[in-house]
Amino acid sequence: MAKHDSGGYRGAGLELLSKHGVSVGDSVKIATEDSETSGVLMPRYELASDDHIVVKLKSGYNIGIQVGRIKSITKLQKGEPATIAKAPEITEGKNLPKIALISTGGTIASKIDYRTGGVRAALSASELYASVPELATHASIDPEVLLSEYSENLKPEHWTMIAEKVAEKVRTGKYSGIVVSHGTDTMHYTAAALSFALQNLPIPVVLVGAQRSSDRPSSDAALNLLGATIFAIKSEYAGVFVAMHAGTSDDAVACHVGTRVRKNHTSRRDAFESIDVTPVALVRNGAVEMQEKSEIKLAKRRSDGNVDAKTKFDDRVALLKYHPGFDPKMIAHAAGAGYKAIILEGTGLGHVSKECFPALQKAVDAGVIVCMTSQCIWGRVRMTVYDTGRDLLGIGVIPLSDMISEAATVKAMWALANAKDAKKVMQESIANEISSSIPIEKA
Amino acid sequence: MAKHDSGGYRGAGLELLSKHGVSVGDSVKIATEDSETSGVLMPRYELASDDHIVVKLKSGYNIGIQVGRIKSITKLQKGEPATIAKAPEITEGKNLPKIALISTGGTIASKIDYRTGGVRAALSASELYASVPELATHASIDPEVLLSEYSENLKPEHWTMIAEKVAEKVRTGKYSGIVVSHGTDTMHYTAAALSFALQNLPIPVVLVGAQRSSDRPSSDAALNLLGATIFAIKSEYAGVFVAMHAGTSDDAVACHVGTRVRKNHTSRRDAFESIDVTPVALVRNGAVEMQEKSEIKLAKRRSDGNVDAKTKFDDRVALLKYHPGFDPKMIAHAAGAGYKAIILEGTGLGHVSKECFPALQKAVDAGVIVCMTSQCIWGRVRMTVYDTGRDLLGIGVIPLSDMISEAATVKAMWALANAKDAKKVMQESIANEISSSIPIEKA
Numbered sequence: 001m002a003k004h005d006s007g008g009y010r011g012a013g014l015e016l017l018s019k020h021g022v023s024v025g026d027s028v029k030i031a032t033e034d035s036e037t038s039g040v041l042m043p044r045y046e047l048a049s050d051d052h053i054v055v056k057l058k059s060g061y062n063i064g065i066q067v068g069r070i071k072s073i074t075k076l077q078k079g080e081p082a083t084i085a086k087a088p089e090i091t092e093g094k095n096l097p098k099i100a101l102i103s104t105g106g107t108i109a110s111k112i113d114y115r116t117g118g119v120r121a122a123l124s125a126s127e128l129y130a131s132v133p134e135l136a137t138h139a140s141i142d143p144e145v146l147l148s149e150y151s152e153n154l155k156p157e158h159w160t161m162i163a164e165k166v167a168e169k170v171r172t173g174k175y176s177g178i179v180v181s182h183g184t185d186t187m188h189y190t191a192a193a194l195s196f197a198l199q200n201l202p203i204p205v206v207l208v209g210a211q212r213s214s215d216r217p218s219s220d221a222a223l224n225l226l227g228a229t230i231f232a233i234k235s236e237y238a239g240v241f242v243a244m245h246a247g248t249s250d251d252a253v254a255c256h257v258g259t260r261v262r263k264n265h266t267s268r269r270d271a272f273e274s275i276d277v278t279p280v281a282l283v284r285n286g287a288v289e290m291q292e293k294s295e296i297k298l299a300k301r302r303s304d305g306n307v308d309a310k311t312k313f314d315d316r317v318a319l320l321k322y323h324p325g326f327d328p329k330m331i332a333h334a335a336g337a338g339y340k341a342i343i344l345e346g347t348g349l350g351h352v353s354k355e356c357f358p359a360l361q362k363a364v365d366a367g368v369i370v371c372m373t374s375q376c377i378w379g380r381v382r383m384t385v386y387d388t389g390r391d392l393l394g395i396g397v398i399p400l401s402d403m404i405s406e407a408a409t410v411k412a413m414w415a416l417a418n419a420k421d422a423k424k425v426m427q428e429s430i431a432n433e434i435s436s437s438i439p440i441e442k443a
Numbered sequence: 444m445a446k447h448d449s450g451g452y453r454g455a456g457l458e459l460l461s462k463h464g465v466s467v468g469d470s471v472k473i474a475t476e477d478s479e480t481s482g483v484l485m486p487r488y489e490l491a492s493d494d495h496i497v498v499k500l501k502s503g504y505n506i507g508i509q510v511g512r513i514k515s516i517t518k519l520q521k522g523e524p525a526t527i528a529k530a531p532e533i534t535e536g537k538n539l540p541k542i543a544l545i546s547t548g549g550t551i552a553s554k555i556d557y558r559t560g561g562v563r564a565a566l567s568a569s570e571l572y573a574s575v576p577e578l579a580t581h582a583s584i585d586p587e588v589l590l591s592e593y594s595e596n597l598k599p600e601h602w603t604m605i606a607e608k609v610a611e612k613v614r615t616g617k618y619s620g621i622v623v624s625h626g627t628d629t630m631h632y633t634a635a636a637l638s639f640a641l642q643n644l645p646i647p648v649v650l651v652g653a654q655r656s657s658d659r660p661s662s663d664a665a666l667n668l669l670g671a672t673i674f675a676i677k678s679e680y681a682g683v684f685v686a687m688h689a690g691t692s693d694d695a696v697a698c699h700v701g702t703r704v705r706k707n708h709t710s711r712r713d714a715f716e717s718i719d720v721t722p723v724a725l726v727r728n729g730a731v732e733m734q735e736k737s738e739i740k741l742a743k744r745r746s747d748g749n750v751d752a753k754t755k756f757d758d759r760v761a762l763l764k765y766h767p768g769f770d771p772k773m774i775a776h777a778a779g780a781g782y783k784a785i786i787l788e789g790t791g792l793g794h795v796s797k798e799c800f801p802a803l804q805k806a807v808d809a810g811v812i813v814c815m816t817s818q819c820i821w822g823r824v825r826m827t828v829y830d831t832g833r834d835l836l837g838i839g840v841i842p843l844s845d846m847i848s849e850a851a852t853v854k855a856m857w858a859l860a861n862a863k864d865a866k867k868v869m870q871e872s873i874a875n876e877i878s879s880s881i882p883i884e885k886a
Binding site: 152318347353355376377 | 593594596597598599601602627628629632633706707710714758765766772776788790791795798817819825829849853
């Protein structure tokens, strides 16, 4: 951190900081009419409004204070870059469990803009420890920058890259777990992709990101990264997970299984939710609390360094969301344009209008794999209940039970590239994407 | 109800009923090893398993009893069709508020299969009162069967029919409110359609349906219909609403504003949820409890019988959900195929990959209205935050704030058919579809 880093502040905020002679990294005491706050002056969050100063409290929690409310700023201690380099030295002597951290352009706690190019190519362990000092007490981290991309720009070929990089790290046998930092926009798609591509994993692979809202400058980046790392080290179970802020409290990180998680809010820190299942674990106070009531079946951690990697994806899959006024020609177009699979987001228990039947029949007859999910998001497709569902089954539409449409889209891309009988694979649960307690309807 | 109605029972259930000489409609006492239940024998629910007998308790709640557990069935009183006809006579002398009930093929409490043709063309008030006797104490109901269709088969032209029928009833000036029974699959789309098509309504128009799960024979049809009717009579506010089972308890119906509600579960009775706002009211114990914390602004009820009806829809609108591997050609296809508007369901704050930019630019340049919503469902699109969003704004993509994609799709169909400047209309909140407390970003 540069000594006189303006930290992204501008306007009234920057003026105030200059006036009081403080820079990002300094320990400060900020007084308003009714409060006094001590902590380290942080860079301005990209999503925060211009008129807030952000301070990191001793608890690790960041708060924003409105510029207009600030009566005085006192510098308690100058921020010294030298102090930042100390952490890794401490840890390296400790023989801590090793974690590989693969960065794809997502959230790293030391950045202002965690979403993008803000991730420096030379990201170092020391920078990490400086941002999240607690990390150094838990793990020895090997960071590697694989990609530096907004997650909405990630494509199936990036999933392949990430999967291969993870497999490479796993096979060294020297890591207790892998953490993959990722933009939140499509993190759940990548989590599903890794779940299918990397089967029989010996260790946990944990995706992590950060959400942040303009009205709450407090960031979840540090908490999430710490939670992901602790789960990666301490979990008795292997597999692909997403670790993000839990909904119920500000000190817990929820670990979701990679195929059953969805980003359900544009900005809230607890945006990621497990769908139809309980998150597999909470990480709180440095400990992993497995959630007994989760229906997810997990495999135990192993130490053999083996993984079945099938990392190719075929992106000729169309995801079509049905709605009244939906044009059946859209199905005809997808079938005619060379898509090998169509994932329908139907209504309710898995329906589309009868007007779509001829186009669907034509697609199925042409060898396109047509699957049904529900736009309700929660609950499961049940196509043996009503005429519409039974007709669709008769046409050859495959019901995907409680698989969410995002996971289904990814799975179809994976199955097309790796399975001899992709249609059959779509109906089997291979990575907890379908609840095992629910009988799968036959197409 | 026919005297010897098998009520949809078959197999072991039918055998048991025949053996004990009881028919649907009879008052019965059913004993199992550990319980004794008295009530009226109900028809078997379509979604219920074969091996349950359904009994309506005095409380109005229906329960299912497993055939295998039943030790004896005692007939307490024969069901008499004559008793059913009494209710309307009682009510007609009472000068109760008048409600028009328009059936579109959705749930009516007297049916086994509420979703479909089960709605008889000759649906009568007496049948209604027989099914939900409490209705007779609240309202004098004029039922009319307009449609008899699975809701997934309803199209924009049906919205026009329904809107015109509602407007006709409103203009008679004799109704306290209108109740529209509807299949649940697309009820929220129709609710949005009526919200845009029928502005400046003097009375409440309340859509109602029923969800039912195979493992819970207890139906929400009666509770929902009663709740919808009470809200239609007693609400101080006018507008379009959806009344369905509330999540928190089994005796409350939640009233959602028509543009902000979504079916969020395939089968649960509390599947319908207001998105980003609190439901406007709960109906409990025959009373309407307005929810103070709801952000929705409602107009007061009037007695003038006037309504601004603009009931046409143009279905040349494509709803496209973005995902990694999404093919920009899908946008080009939609633009080329004559769609006048494209509603994007982007990721996070409203993003699609940069690979889509050229196709989007071409669509915008060709005069297609391209709007952005978020597949997160909750939260709002914010496109001034990141490069991707700013680039999309630059291209001319219209950010729709917290409008849900379903309402946005319907609104685009309505705006294209009724507004001089559809693009401008998309950015204004005309039926609470955008939270008024949130500034709308400029495209």
